[in-house]
Amino acid sequence: MTTAVGDHPLGPLRPPGDTTGLFGVFRRRYLLKLLVQKELRVRYQASLLGLAWSYMKPLVRFSMYYFVIGLLLGLRDSVPLFALHIFTAMIMTSFFTETLNAGTKSVVKNKSLVRKMNVPREMFPVASTAVTTYHMIPQFTIVIAACLLVGWSPDRTAFIAGALGISIMLTISLAVALAFSALNVTFRDIGNFVETIGMMVMWSAPQLYPWDFVVRIIGGTWLEQVYLANPVAMATLLNQRAFWTPAIPPGEATEIMPLMPEHLLTRGFIMLGCCLLLVGVAQLIFSRLEGNFAERL
Amino acid sequence: MAESVVVDHVSKHFTMLNARTLKQRVVRARQGGFRNPTFLAVDDASFTIDQGEAVGLMGLNGSGKSTLLKLISGVLRPDRGTVLTRGRIAGLIEVSAGFHPQLSGRENIYLNGAILGMEKDEVDQKFDQIVDFADLERFLDTPVGRYSSGMFARLGFAVAASVDSDIFIIDEVLAVGDPPFKKKCLQRISQVRDEGRTIVFVSHNTTQVKRLCERALVLEGGRLGFDGPVADAVHYLKYDEDDDEDAEGGEI
Numbered sequence: 001m002t003t004a005v006g007d008h009p010l011g012p013l014r015p016p017g018d019t020t021g022l023f024g025v026f027r028r029r030y031l032l033k034l035l036v037q038k039e040l041r042v043r044y045q046a047s048l049l050g051l052a053w054s055y056m057k058p059l060v061r062f063s064m065y066y067f068v069i070g071l072l073l074g075l076r077d078s079v080p081l082f083a084l085h086i087f088t089a090m091i092m093t094s095f096f097t098e099t100l101n102a103g104t105k106s107v108v109k110n111k112s113l114v115r116k117m118n119v120p121r122e123m124f125p126v127a128s129t130a131v132t133t134y135h136m137i138p139q140f141t142i143v144i145a146a147c148l149l150v151g152w153s154p155d156r157t158a159f160i161a162g163a164l165g166i167s168i169m170l171t172i173s174l175a176v177a178l179a180f181s182a183l184n185v186t187f188r189d190i191g192n193f194v195e196t197i198g199m200m201v202m203w204s205a206p207q208l209y210p211w212d213f214v215v216r217i218i219g220g221t222w223l224e225q226v227y228l229a230n231p232v233a234m235a236t237l238l239n240q241r242a243f244w245t246p247a248i249p250p251g252e253a254t255e256i257m258p259l260m261p262e263h264l265l266t267r268g269f270i271m272l273g274c275c276l277l278l279v280g281v282a283q284l285i286f287s288r289l290e291g292n293f294a295e296r297l
Numbered sequence: 298m299a300e301s302v303v304v305d306h307v308s309k310h311f312t313m314l315n316a317r318t319l320k321q322r323v324v325r326a327r328q329g330g331f332r333n334p335t336f337l338a339v340d341d342a343s344f345t346i347d348q349g350e351a352v353g354l355m356g357l358n359g360s361g362k363s364t365l366l367k368l369i370s371g372v373l374r375p376d377r378g379t380v381l382t383r384g385r386i387a388g389l390i391e392v393s394a395g396f397h398p399q400l401s402g403r404e405n406i407y408l409n410g411a412i413l414g415m416e417k418d419e420v421d422q423k424f425d426q427i428v429d430f431a432d433l434e435r436f437l438d439t440p441v442g443r444y445s446s447g448m449f450a451r452l453g454f455a456v457a458a459s460v461d462s463d464i465f466i467i468d469e470v471l472a473v474g475d476p477p478f479k480k481k482c483l484q485r486i487s488q489v490r491d492e493g494r495t496i497v498f499v500s501h502n503t504t505q506v507k508r509l510c511e512r513a514l515v516l517e518g519g520r521l522g523f524d525g526p527v528a529d530a531v532h533y534l535k536y537d538e539d540d541d542e543d544a545e546g547g548e549i
Binding site: 008010011012013014015016017028030031034035036041042108112114116117118120187188189191291294295 | 299300303311312313318319320322348355367369370371373374375379380382383384386390392394397399400404407409412413414416417443460
């Protein structure tokens with residue numbers, strides 16, 4: 001950039017290449033925007049159903065869950081508003097798995113750019129996280145509509161929990177996308193690992209079972225703490241606290257106790273701090289591996 | 298004149314066999330002591346380019362020209378030594394690099410411009426000039442995947458040349474494209490040079506290098522073999538003994 005720094009009008013001599021990491025991505029928002037648009041266009045242009053795919057897939061999954069877990073295994077009877085319980089959780093877990101999958105591939109997929117052009121490489125995992133975030137908007141619209149339909153009476157905690165849940169999700173997804181996109185360049189078989197994580201995530205958050213099942217089995221033990229140390233589980237609980245619990249009719253809530261872990265918000269804030277720290281760690285991993293990207297791809 | 302590019306004892310080696318997967322890594326580690334054979338692409342190169350200088354980078358295929366250019370542009374990082382540059386760098390390392398085949402010519406101009414560091418208003422302002430130069434007005438809304446390699450080259454060059462960079466690097470892209478277009482490109486590069494911007498120009502074509510540059514660097518097996526006037530560089534390379542054909546035809 002031709003900004004006047006030092007005594008020379010073109011600034012000082014410095015190493016070429018942007019090594020400012022995520023800050024560099026933020027500085028080049030216009031490029032980020034175009035890359036996100038490109039990704040959205042490319043992803044849906046070729047498929048006949050276009051954007052409808054991003055509704056279809058979760059819809060089918062949701063229906064299967066509801067049918068098998070809700071009806072066949074009978075959870076619908078013991079969990080109030082079980083459909084909303086699943087859906088509020090699914091938004092979070094599928095957001096995570098999608099960023100994990102797309103983020104991991106993001107650098108390798110853009111190898112022609114990485115090998116030949118000088119762009120902050122963090123751009124690619126960030127763009128892929130942004131694309132997934134974009135897809136989250138219609139899902140939240142559906143949740144809010146559903147909540148309003150059944151009678152949603154959110155308190156202040158619900159709003160804080162909602163914001164906190166989304167923030168945790170965004171930060172942990174970004175951290176994971178950053179770290180794995182870089183690792184994927186070094187180890188091409190990291191995909192197997194990523195798949196396994198994706199599967200674990202689906203079961204490790206209170207999505208197909210309510211929180212009180214967890215308390216009943218491992219409540220009070222160290223396993224409960226391990227369970228809550230999972231950012232995806234925490235974000236899921238917070239999202240349910242925002243949408244699901246305030247929508248439960250007062251009479252029904254007493255049947256199932258507790259709905260939420262104790263000190264949920266405090267835990268949430270601590271988790272957000274940890275996730276921000278993880279973004280820093282992921283950036284370190286990325287910066288370390290990035291130097292070899294151009295030659296390894 | 299101030300320095301524009303400083304390359305100080307720069308070396309870059311490539312690993313010839315990368316262990317690409319975790320599995321391979323583990324197997325390698327078990328075998329014990331297995332070292333990847335490496336290849337020194339740039340070997341202890343040192344030179345300085347002043348601002349406004351046009352320098353030709355010459356050498357046989359595999360002598361490290363492209364690697365050196367990538368080190369200057371910041372795509373690659375040196376293993377040893379330092380590369381320092383001043384100001385904004387733009388250029389063309391490969392014509393198709395910044396393009397996406399499924400997007401239209403129009404969209405690709407914006408995308409490629411942004412990749413080269415331009416903002417929206419800057420591309421807006423230069424849009425007509427780019428289209429005009431590339432001579433692609435009729436195909437602006439066609440996905441560039443359907444473009445011919447000549448059209449690709451034209452668009453790539455037009456966008457890269459429109460960036461207000463302080464350092465302009467070009468890697469053998471003029472090998473693609475027909476003679477009228479090559480001529481147009483060379484004129485544009487001369488214009489860039491006359492504006493006082495630094496140029497690093499990779500070419501096998503001695504006529505082109507002679508026309509554009511006064512100084513040439515010759516790489517030989519990664520080492521800087523010669524640094525001086527273009528005419529002497531051509532002599533050094535023994536290129537003047539053959540007919541100066543456009544021998545390196547690129548991918549066509």
